[in-house]
Amino acid sequence: MKSGFDNTAGYIRKLLGASVLMAMLQSALALDAVQGDFTQVLETRSGELTVWQIADNPDIYIFDFPGLTYQGRSFNRITQFTEQQTTEAYPKVLGNQELARYVEAARRTQADFAFGHDVLISELVQFFNFSLRDKIELNPEEIAIREFLIEQGLARFWRGFYQAMKPGVVVLAIPQTQDRKVGEPMVSPGARYAILLHELAHGEYYTNPHYAKYCQRFWHETLTEYQRELFKRFLMNFNYAVNHEELLINEMQAYLMFTPDPKSFSARKLGVSDAELQSMRETFRRGSPPIRLPLR
Structure with missing residues (x-):
């Protein structure tokens, strides 16, 4: 039998939980996308959640987080889903305990499960619909993302389910620079870059169809079967769903041409010589259509 103190404590916890949720929702409603280019985003450290809309590609939004745990609580479950x-028979949003076990099995934490995230509005809407269907208790941070999408007209709730209003828009998430702190690694300026x-x-892949088609041709027609297999093995180490070919192609181009961090990607990590990796990059660069990012 619970004591009066236990009942009071439980009531207070509920009130605190409700107040945190309300604060998150108010924060989401207060958020407005700030226009910025690559350099502005890179060099800004606001110390608070900032949502950027890329000036030369307004179909890209970036959630810029002042902390890796904050970012993880917002996007880890979404990234696991997408x-x-x-092995799942159908897409499934993990519950809180399932997600905790999954992250632990990967020998990760909320802070370092993933250092960046990318997801289409169409995928976010699917995530929120499945979580609604299965009655998954979402984090306040995840609910804040959902409310932001609705507030910005990117999605809507209509006749009992969420609907993408701009399905091809992409949402990214990155961490701001920070010193090492309890439970979170350092994010250096080089790592943020x-x-x-x-x-x-x-x-770029999501919003530039010419570039996406080029990447698909490069994967199928330029890379050898052995090289494709090496990329699959590399991505399996990060728990990517390697049976999803579109995901493989998207990750291939991002790692091959746009990951200037040898701790994350290198010839050794891929399993090729430096000369072979450089050859792949030169071949990719020669055939690529115009894009908004600097090719390595």
């Missing part, structure tokens, strides 16, 4: 499901460039490469 990129890392390989590499994460931002890598995620914007995904944005």
Whole structure:
């Protein structure tokens, strides 16, 4: 039997939970996308959540987080849903305990499960519809993203389900620079640059159909079967769903051409010589259509 103190404590916890949720929702409603170019985004450290809309490609939004745990609580479950499901019979949004076990099994934490995220509005809407169907309790941070999408006219709630109003728009997430702190690794200026460039490469792939078609041809017609297999093995190490070919192609171009961080990607990590990696990059660069990012 619960004591009066237990009942009071439980009531207070509910109130605190409700107040946190309300604060998150108010924050989402207060958020407005700030126009900025690559350099502005890279060099800004606001110390608070900022949402950028890329000036020369307004179909790309960037959630710029002042902390890796904050970013993880906002996007880890979404990324697991869109990129890392390989054995499920159908798409499934993980519950809180399932997600915690999944992250632990990957020997990760909320802070370092992924350092950047990319997702289409169409995928976000699917995520929120499946979580609604399965009655998944979402984090306040995830609910804040959903409310932001509705507030910005990117999605709507209509006749009992969420609907994408601009399905081809892409949402990215990156961390701001930070010193190492309890439970979170350091994010150096160099790391922020590499994460931002890598995620914007995904944005380019999603929003530039000419570039996407080129990447698909490069994957099928230029890379050898052995090289494609090497990329699959490399991506399997990060728990990507390698049975999803579109995902493989998108990640291939982002790692090959837009990840200037040898801790994340290198010839050794891919399993090729430096000369072979350089040859792949030169071949890719020669055939690529015009894009908004600097090719390596």
